[in-house]
Amino acid sequence: MKFFQYDRRRNKLEYKTKLYGRIFITVDPKNTTQTCSTCDHVMSGENKLTLKDCEWLCPKYRTHHIRDVNAAKNILSKALQSV
Ligand SMILES: [Zn+2]
Numbered sequence: 001m002k003f004f005q006y007d008r009r010r011n012k013l014e015y016k017t018k019l020y021g022r023i024f025i026t027v028d029p030k031n032t033t034q035t036c037s038t039c040d041h042v043m044s045g046e047n048k049l050t051l052k053d054c055e056w057l058c059p060k061y062r063t064h065h066i067r068d069v070n071a072a073k074n075i076l077s078k079a080l081q082s083v
Contacts, residue, residue, distance in 0.1 A: 027078040037073035038063045 010026075017024040034043040036058040043049050049056055054067050 023083070025079040025082055027075055027082065029075070032074040032078070033067060033071045035070075035074050036060065036063060036065065037070045037077065 014024045031042055034049055035041070036043075039058060039060050041058050041060040043056075043059075047059065049067065056065050056067065057063065058065065
């Protein structure tokens with residue numbers, strides 16, 4: 001059922017995007033949350049982020065991230081690489 005709802009929302013978004021002359025791009029969501037958008041370090045093992053980690057520091061350069069903002073930057077980056 002959840003997949004059906006996801007597909008409906010996705011289809012609606014794709015329709016609206018095309019309606020307004022925009023480009024609709026899908027990306028592989030793998031590691032978009034776990035990857036530092038500044039240095040590409042991927043959190044893994046004991047350092048892997050959980051849903052409780054709303055903010056985190058990248059251990060490589062101590063960059064502060066807000067989880068969803070960081071993931072959005074990674075998704076945008078993947079999308080731009082695909083065009
Ligand atoms: Zn980093």
